[in-house]
Amino acid sequence: MSLITDCEAESLKVFLSRRGLLGGVAGGLLAMPLTGWATDSAPEIIVDQAHQVSIPIVVPDFGPGLGNRISTVVSADLSSTGLFQVMGGEASGSSRPDFVALKARGVRAAVTGTTSGSGNVRVEMRLWDVLAGQQLQGRAYTASEANWRRIAHMIADVIYQRLLGEPGYFDSRIAYIARTGPRRRQVTRLAIMDQDGANAHMLTSGQWLTLEPRFSPTHEQIAFLSYAQNRPRAYLYDLNSGRQFLLGQFEGISFAPRFSPDGQSVILSVTTRDGGADIYIVDPGSGTRHCITNASGVIDTSPCFSPDGQQIVFNSDRGGSPQLYIMSATGGNVRRISYGEGHYGSPVWSPHGDIIAFTRICQGRFLLGVMNPDGSGERILTEGFTVESPSFAPNGRALVFCRQSAASTGGVGFSSTIAVIDIAGFNEHVVPTTTGASDPSWSPLRR
Amino acid sequence: MLLQGFSMPYHVQEPAVGEGLLWGGFISSLVLHLLVLVLLFWHSGMALPDKVLPPVEMVYETADLPAHPVRAMHKAAVPVPPAPVQTQTPPAQDPLKEYVPPLSSLPVLPPRAYTVSEPADRMEKKTVQQKMPLYKEGSVSPDTKLKPELKLQNHVAQLKDSVHPVEKHVTRPLLSRTEQRHELVQVGSHSLLSTLASLRTEQPQDHPSRDVSDSQQGGDPHGGGSPEGDIRALSAADQKVIGASVRRCYQEDIAARDYAHFVAHLVVTVDASGVVRLVRFAPETAARMASDVSYRALAERARAAVLSPVCARLPIPLKLLGQTSQLHFVFRP
Numbered sequence: 001m002s003l004i005t006d007c008e009a010e011s012l013k014v015f016l017s018r019r020g021l022l023g024g025v026a027g028g029l030l031a032m033p034l035t036g037w038a039t040d041s042a043p044e045i046i047v048d049q050a051h052q053v054s055i056p057i058v059v060p061d062f063g064p065g066l067g068n069r070i071s072t073v074v075s076a077d078l079s080s081t082g083l084f085q086v087m088g089g090e091a092s093g094s095s096r097p098d099f100v101a102l103k104a105r106g107v108r109a110a111v112t113g114t115t116s117g118s119g120n121v122r123v124e125m126r127l128w129d130v131l132a133g134q135q136l137q138g139r140a141y142t143a144s145e146a147n148w149r150r151i152a153h154m155i156a157d158v159i160y161q162r163l164l165g166e167p168g169y170f171d172s173r174i175a176y177i178a179r180t181g182p183r184r185r186q187v188t189r190l191a192i193m194d195q196d197g198a199n200a201h202m203l204t205s206g207q208w209l210t211l212e213p214r215f216s217p218t219h220e221q222i223a224f225l226s227y228a229q230n231r232p233r234a235y236l237y238d239l240n241s242g243r244q245f246l247l248g249q250f251e252g253i254s255f256a257p258r259f260s261p262d263g264q265s266v267i268l269s270v271t272t273r274d275g276g277a278d279i280y281i282v283d284p285g286s287g288t289r290h291c292i293t294n295a296s297g298v299i300d301t302s303p304c305f306s307p308d309g310q311q312i313v314f315n316s317d318r319g320g321s322p323q324l325y326i327m328s329a330t331g332g333n334v335r336r337i338s339y340g341e342g343h344y345g346s347p348v349w350s351p352h353g354d355i356i357a358f359t360r361i362c363q364g365r366f367l368l369g370v371m372n373p374d375g376s377g378e379r380i381l382t383e384g385f386t387v388e389s390p391s392f393a394p395n396g397r398a399l400v401f402c403r404q405s406a407a408s409t410g411g412v413g414f415s416s417t418i419a420v421i422d423i424a425g426f427n428e429h430v431v432p433t434t435t436g437a438s439d440p441s442w443s444p445l446r447r
Numbered sequence: 448m449l450l451q452g453f454s455m456p457y458h459v460q461e462p463a464v465g466e467g468l469l470w471g472g473f474i475s476s477l478v479l480h481l482l483v484l485v486l487l488f489w490h491s492g493m494a495l496p497d498k499v500l501p502p503v504e505m506v507y508e509t510a511d512l513p514a515h516p517v518r519a520m521h522k523a524a525v526p527v528p529p530a531p532v533q534t535q536t537p538p539a540q541d542p543l544k545e546y547v548p549p550l551s552s553l554p555v556l557p558p559r560a561y562t563v564s565e566p567a568d569r570m571e572k573k574t575v576q577q578k579m580p581l582y583k584e585g586s587v588s589p590d591t592k593l594k595p596e597l598k599l600q601n602h603v604a605q606l607k608d609s610v611h612p613v614e615k616h617v618t619r620p621l622l623s624r625t626e627q628r629h630e631l632v633q634v635g636s637h638s639l640l641s642t643l644a645s646l647r648t649e650q651p652q653d654h655p656s657r658d659v660s661d662s663q664q665g666g667d668p669h670g671g672g673s674p675e676g677d678i679r680a681l682s683a684a685d686q687k688v689i690g691a692s693v694r695r696c697y698q699e700d701i702a703a704r705d706y707a708h709f710v711a712h713l714v715v716t717v718d719a720s721g722v723v724r725l726v727r728f729a730p731e732t733a734a735r736m737a738s739d740v741s742y743r744a745l746a747e748r749a750r751a752a753v754l755s756p757v758c759a760r761l762p763i764p765l766k767l768l769g770q771t772s773q774l775h776f777v778f779r780p
Contacts (some may be wrong), residue, residue: 043681043775044686045689045692045777047749048778050697052698127565132750132751165739166741166744202626424702
């Protein structure tokens with residue numbers, strides 16, 4: 001006697017086959033995400049939203065006397081950027097620093113160095129990554145003792161570049177106008193100094209009013225405006241020989257000179273008979289010149305080449321008020337880029353070509369700002385009674401400019417200083433000068 | 448739940464009566480068959496019960512009479528050969544070797560008692576012998592540094608950088624439940640426990656057992672070995688927590704030129720306690736670092752974030768700790 005009937009067996013067969021099919025399909029669908037879980041890939045952890053914090057770095061003395069002076073300059077250079085938190089430490093010579101102790105202090109990088117010799121000195125420095133416990137950089141410099149400041153600046157540049165990935169700007173200079181005497185009868189002289197204010201030298205006698213110095217990007221030359229012989233014209237000063245050359249012969253007043261990126265030509269403004277000013281490009285070697293703007297009665301001034309030499313930003317009142325314009329290097333395709341309230345002037349292109357610094361006058365106040373080459377992204381970095389004449393550092397991370405304070409009755413309280421600020425608008429500090437100073441121009445890195 | 452559903456595909460909702468009987472019969476039949484198989488395998492070592500044979504005539508051997516084979520009811524196919532003559536001689540003794548009785552004859556010694564001495568009323572003065580003096584004896588001159596050896600030792604010690612080989616930081620595994628803490632290995636002891644203890648000391652376990660059960664052989668699917676602590680089981684929430692923890696130390700020069708497009712991939716080795724030990728850059732990141740100094744600076748600061756003493760201990764769930772593992776970090780603006 002069978003346990004089940006034929007009908008029940010038939011139904012069981014159908015049920016089992018149907019169930020088996022459903023179970024197989026369900027199992028296949030469920031297995032798909034499970035196979036994803038069963039992969040051997042490590043979990044991925046996202047870390048974002050970094051914050052800007054100075055890099056803690058230990059810069060000990062490089063030894064007594066000269067070593068101490070060098071480390072002081074290095075520390076000052078790094079601190080002036082606002083990107084480093086310089087801490088003192090025990091001098092460990094050329095041996096490895098105590099990484100455990102430095103880690104406990106929260107130090108990220110450490111410098112060790114030694115100095116030896118006299119007359120001709122040898123300076124060795126090593127840069128260490130404290131967390132990784134390895135040497136990042138090691139350099140040795142041999143020079144006359146009189147150049148110890150340059151050695152210190154070069155060491156600071158090495159540290160800056162290795163930790164930030166960008167070239168430093170410490171081994172550079174600033175040309176400026178030194179101002180002495182009462183405000184209404186000031187004596188102005190072309191001067192030059194290290195970017196930290198040391199080693200200041202006067203280049204001209206001060207007999208004539210001197211303004212607007214501009215460093216050549218490739219040569220040891222400075223273009224400037226001088227009222228020599230009571231005729232304001234643009235001149236060229238050669239730092240090696242100390243000689244001065246006239247930049248082109250013009251009927252009108254030539255002013256606001258600035259070198260091209262290759263240093264082979266100078267762009268400047270020349271006044272016209274109709275009360276306007278046109279922009280010229282002059283070849284100092286051959287003396288040839290050609291005009292690239294000729295709008296009647298319009299003042300086109302303060303021209304500045306882009307880093308690639310293909311465009312020129314300049315200041316013009318062709319729209320009715322002083323605004324910023326960009327045109328091609330041949331003079332065509334002029335377009336306006338400034339649209340904010342007030343008047344714009346003194347444009348200068350960043351070495352990277354990504355931003356343009358400018359001065360803006362609005363409601364009786366001077367503003368110093370930057371914008372993109374298309375005019376967007378305008379940001380004000382600082383403001384004051386007078387802030388003007390911006391000039392970029394060689395690596396484009398900082399701006400030097402002139403800041404003047406208001407004077408009370410009789411000119412008391414007036415001051416004219418040179419200050420540096422980073423392009424984010426932070427870390428503004430004054431460059432110490434022995435006299436009043438204005439019209440700064442940052443040189444390229446010294447070779 | 449899904450896994451359970453997957454392992455039990457036949458959820459019968461409301462079977463019919465006939466179908467229930469069928470299933471019951473099927474399952475009981477299956478169980479009976481399995482029992483029979485188990486019994487067969489279990490008793491495979493035992494001899495099969497002999498067939499019930501008719502009683503045989505017992506013939507007792509004497510010294511004078513040769514041994515006769517037992518007469519069986521059933522005639523063998525091949526005649527049995529005569530039994531060899533045995534002489535009662537003692538086993539030969541090698542005078543050089545010591546006679547070692549078999550193991551079973553030795554009594555099993557109990558484990559040695561662990562006595563604790565009573566605290567003394569007075570502390571006895573004990574001289575502490577130092578292997579290395581901390582300083583040299585003698586007069587200290589003004590030029591002598593007070594701790595030169597210590598400092599040298601520290602410098603020597605500090606030469607070990609933060610990047611350690613993975614094997615050195617594998618933590619000891621947890622004690623197993625079968626380990627007897629107070630059992631001492633007795634030299635020359637042949638007890639089973641002593642043997643096991645000596646084997647443990649000779650072959651120390653330096654990582655948790657990874658043995659897993661084999662379900663085909665009837666093992667418990669969740670049994671066997673120690674918990675793996677597989678860090679691949681990090682949930683998305685856990686990953687976010689770890690990312691937030693490292694973010695505290697993530698510092699960059701946000702004004703750098705290419706920072707807006709910065710992305711770096713780091714492979715971080717974490718020890719069994721969740722502390723970062725090794726960091727290396729992924730191949731694509733390392734390649735870009737070799738060619739772009741600004742990118743290298745940004746990537747090195749990302750590495751510093753995860754190596755920072757403040758953030759090196761990652762908030763990994765306890766259940767996922769226990770072994771060295773790797774995590775993939777992605778740093779971006």
